[in-house]
Amino acid sequence: xxxxxxxxxxxxxxxxxxxxxxxxxxxxxxxxxxxxxxxxxxxxxxxxxxxxxxxxxxxxxxxxxxxxxxxxxxxxxxxxxxxxxxxxxxxxxxxxxxxxxxxxxxxxxxxxxxxxxxxxxxxxxxxxxxxxxxxxxxxxxxxxxxxxxxxxxxxxxxxxxxxxxxxxxxxxxxxxxxxxxxxxxxxxxxxxxxxxxxxxxxxxxxxxxxxxxxxxxxxxxxxxxxxxxxxxxxxxxxxxxxxxxxxxxxxxxxxxx
Ligand code: NAP
Numbered sequence: 039x040x041x042x043x044x045x046x047x048x049x050x051x052x053x054x055x056x057x058x059x060x061x062x063x064x065x066x067x068x069x070x071x072x073x074x075x076x077x078x079x080x081x082x083x084x085x086x087x088x089x090x091x092x093x094x095x096x097x098x099x100x101x102x103x104x105x106x107x108x109x110x111x112x113x114x115x116x117x118x119x120x121x122x123x124x125x126x127x128x129x130x131x132x133x134x135x136x137x138x139x140x141x142x143x144x145x146x147x148x149x150x151x152x153x154x155x156x157x158x159x160x161x162x163x164x165x166x167x168x169x170x171x172x173x174x175x176x177x178x179x180x181x182x183x184x185x186x187x188x189x190x191x192x193x194x195x196x197x198x199x200x201x202x203x204x205x206x207x208x209x210x211x212x213x214x215x216x217x218x219x220x221x222x223x224x225x226x227x228x229x230x231x232x233x234x235x236x237x238x239x240x241x242x243x244x245x246x247x248x249x250x251x252x253x254x255x256x257x258x259x260x261x262x263x264x265x266x267x268x269x270x271x272x273x274x275x276x277x278x279x280x281x282x283x284x285x286x287x288x289x290x291x292x293x294x295x
Pocket of ligand 1: 050051052053054056057058059077078079082101102103104128129130131132156183184185186227228229230231232233234235236
């Protein structure tokens with residue numbers, strides 16, 4: 039018997055089989071969860087559809103999270119498909135490449151708006167539409183993905199650090215708003231993992247080596263370990279946990295010197 043037998047949820051942010059969203063999907067599926075997936079655009083559909091189908095998904099839809107109408111449409115289709123959901127995984131972020139190199143001070147207004155919109159606001163937008171589908175006695179669980187650059191300055195992370203700080207604050211405000219509906223909202227602050235989005239950050243390879251040299255566990259975190267922590271936060275094991283940012287980073291964030 040799986041920990042998530044009978045539970046259903048939607049996953050935003052699978053781009054390929056290296057995506058942290060995909061590791062979360064695998065961990066949740068292994069414990070019996072039924073999963074719905076979204077992808078952004080035709081190119082991604084070719085990659086995401088076979089992955090989703092390999093986990094038995096029957097709901098696979100396009101959704102650009104920067105468009106409210108698309109979010110609304112996906113959740114209305116999901117309502118017809120399942121009636122209710124138990125969880126959401128939000129693993130989405132974007133910033134212009136030129137804003138992830140050089141200095142933060144050079145960030146343009148447009149670059150700032152784009153990064154904050156896609157990487158922070160979309161959690162709130164998704165929560166707004168997910169809540170009516172979780173509005174029964176069982177409540178629900180929403181999990182997003184953050185990074186240490188929200189707390190401390192990480193070279194080249196720049197505007198994405200500011201966006202992740204807004205994302206982590208959103209987690210707390212959403213948790214406070216939605217607690218009375220028994221909906222929990224948490225973030226995983228993952229250590230660096232080689233993914234499509236991560237490779238867009240200037241100096242990412244050096245970051246991997248730096249962290250592995252200094253983290254208490256003397257290595258980088260594996261994508262599967264992020265998936266297992268998502269399973270914990272979605273499952274009843276975390277029934278008393280909300281508004282938290284859990285570091286899954288081999289301990290790197292505890293080090294002072
Ligand atoms: P990834 O595989 O590239 O996933 C990022 C996902 O965000 C992609 O599926 C991407 O789709 C999607 N996305 C971007 N803009 C979108 C939009 N407007 N609407 C819908 N989807 C959109 O990279 P990842 O590393 O797994 O990233 C997942 C999350 O983990 C992100 O929030 C990231 O910041 C966070 N995280 C990553 C690391 C790491 O080291 N990898 C560490 C800590 C936290 P497209 O490919 O079409 O843009």
